[in-house]
Amino acid sequence: MSADLRALPSIDRLLGEAASLVAAHGRAATAQALRDTLQAVRDHRPDPLPDAAALVAEAAARLARQARPGLRPIFNLTGTVLHTNLGRALLAEVAIEAATAAMRDAVALEFDLDTGRRGERDSHLRGLLCELTGAEDATVVNNNAAAVLIALNTLGAGREAVVSRGELIEIGGAFRMPDIMARAGVRLVEVGTTNRTHPKDYLGAITPETGLILKVHTSNYRIEGFTAEVSGAALAKIATDKKVPLLNDLGSGTLVDLSRYGLAREPTVREAVAEGADLVTFSGDKLLGGPQAGFILGRRDLIAAINRNPMKRALRLDKIRLAALEATLRLYRDPDRLAERLPTLALLARPQAEIEAQARRLAPQVAALLPAGLDVEPAECRSQIGSGALPLETLPSHALRLTAPGGRALEALQAALRDLPRPVVGRIQDGALLLDLRCLTEEALFLDTLAALPRAALA
Ligand SMILES: *Cc1c(COP(=O)(O)O)cnc(C)c1O
Numbered sequence: 001m002s003a004d005l006r007a008l009p010s011i012d013r014l015l016g017e018a019a020s021l022v023a024a025h026g027r028a029a030t031a032q033a034l035r036d037t038l039q040a041v042r043d044h045r046p047d048p049l050p051d052a053a054a055l056v057a058e059a060a061a062r063l064a065r066q067a068r069p070g071l072r073p074i075f076n077l078t079g080t081v082l083h084t085n086l087g088r089a090l091l092a093e094v095a096i097e098a099a100t101a102a103m104r105d106a107v108a109l110e111f112d113l114d115t116g117r118r119g120e121r122d123s124h125l126r127g128l129l130c131e132l133t134g135a136e137d138a139t140v141v142n143n144n145a146a147a148v149l150i151a152l153n154t155l156g157a158g159r160e161a162v163v164s165r166g167e168l169i170e171i172g173g174a175f176r177m178p179d180i181m182a183r184a185g186v187r188l189v190e191v192g193t194t195n196r197t198h199p200k201d202y203l204g205a206i207t208p209e210t211g212l213i214l215k216v217h218t219s220n221y222r223i224e225g226f227t228a229e230v231s232g233a234a235l236a237k238i239a240t241d242k243k244v245p246l247l248n249d250l251g252s253g254t255l256v257d258l259s260r261y262g263l264a265r266e267p268t269v270r271e272a273v274a275e276g277a278d279l280v281t282f283s284g285d286k287l288l289g290g291p292q293a294g295f296i297l298g299r300r301d302l303i304a305a306i307n308r309n310p311m312k313r314a315l316r317l318d319k320i321r322l323a324a325l326e327a328t329l330r331l332y333r334d335p336d337r338l339a340e341r342l343p344t345l346a347l348l349a350r351p352q353a354e355i356e357a358q359a360r361r362l363a364p365q366v367a368a369l370l371p372a373g374l375d376v377e378p379a380e381c382r383s384q385i386g387s388g389a390l391p392l393e394t395l396p397s398h399a400l401r402l403t404a405p406g407g408r409a410l411e412a413l414q415a416a417l418r419d420l421p422r423p424v425v426g427r428i429q430d431g432a433l434l435l436d437l438r439c440l441t442e443e444a445l446f447l448d449t450l451a452a453l454p455r456a457a458l459a
Pocket of ligand 1: 143144145146148171175216217218219220249250251252282283284285293294387388
């Protein structure tokens with residue numbers, strides 16, 4: 001005998017008992033959640049039927065779930081510090097404050113406070129960028145993909161761009177250099193081979209049709225072995241001799257010598273500018289540690305041409321990001337205190353010994369909070385920088401290594417961790433779930449969050 005569905009309370013009666021839900025979520029959403037709850041009961045016909053209080057509680061759970069923001073904070077324990085799918089750089093507190101202030105109030109976005117006349121959006125960053133890099137002029141757009149697109153289009157529309165076959169990168173998503181060139185209206189002229197490109201290759205390809213030479217940082221891979229590439233300095237000389245501009249896409253780009261923080265040395269933006277590139281482009285939210293943005297620095301006449309390109313309006317930044325960028329760049333004026341103030345750099349530079357101590361401290365506490373049948377032990381691992389920055393370099397780190405008797409249990413655990421109020425994301429490696437602790441700064445909150453896990457053994 002299945003339950004008699006006619007015994008279920010009416011929506012009106014349930015709404016009467018759900019006053020606090022109506023106050024929190026509104027009458028329409030509450031009524032819908034109650035209807036969905038009743039429909040689920042009709043579909044599954046549990047016996048005995050839930051009473052009114054149980055139905056309201058179930059609707060409350062539905063509403064709470066719907067109210068969780070899609071972009072709520074998560075614990076990034078993947079070991080990839082600049083994880084593109086997890087939003088890349090974490091901003092400095094001063095940048096967050098600047099962005100918040102710009103959101104809340106009117107700001108002099110395009111208004112010159114000295115003259116009272118119309119001002120320029122780029123003026124807030126130009127001085128800082130030129131000071132920090134030695135560039136003559138600068139502008140900023142939505143991201144580095146946009147920076148490359150508008151720079152290519154401005155320098156080379158209807159003409160040719162000469163680029164090494166070793167640098168025709170795909171960054172991920174749909175960012176493939178040949179496709180971007182086509183969309184920018186530039187004809188691609190490939191020179192050299194995958195592993196070796198020489199000055200004579202560029203020289204042989206430059207014709208009156210050439211609009212620019214493009215150099216691209218091979219961000220996410222390295223060609224090793226029998227290789228040759230033409231340095232930025234040598235290319236700059238060729239570009240000057242042949243009177244064609246050189247665009248150098250640095251990818252991540254960095255304003256400081258990272259070896260100061262125990263990372264591999266990458267050429268800085270200042271060095272790329274000094275080498276003689278006419279324009280350089282790089283990202284705001286990779287190693288720089290700011291919000292998503294793309295910088296274009298270099299010759300004043302070329303920056304002016306970019307600013308006249310109608311694409312600029314479509315690719316420009318809003319006041320919120322400009323405020324955050326300005327505050328982030330200002331931190332670079334005091335490199336000695338950068339690692340304390342810029343979270344991305346602090347995480348990248350975090351000493352392994354500190355992470356290991358954290359793993360040893362947390363392992364027994366986490367074991368006590370996880371479902372039965374799981375093993376937790378501290379284990380050495382390697383973190384990645386991410387976003388194609390320093391692709392071969394990994395950083396020694398420490399993880400909580402979670403293992404379960406059956407493989408299915410690990411997948412169920414991963415799903416349960418993703419379903420927490422503040423989701424926990426790790427990575428599966430060698431049959432274990434690794435929670436790399438490099439980016440775990442809020443330890444107490446992490447333990448509180450895990451306490452919400454269902455404790456029953458996972459199937
Ligand atoms: C990451 C990268 C880009 C794209 O930058 P976004 O800021 O992600 O748009 C372009 N070129 C290179 C070489 C890169 O590494």
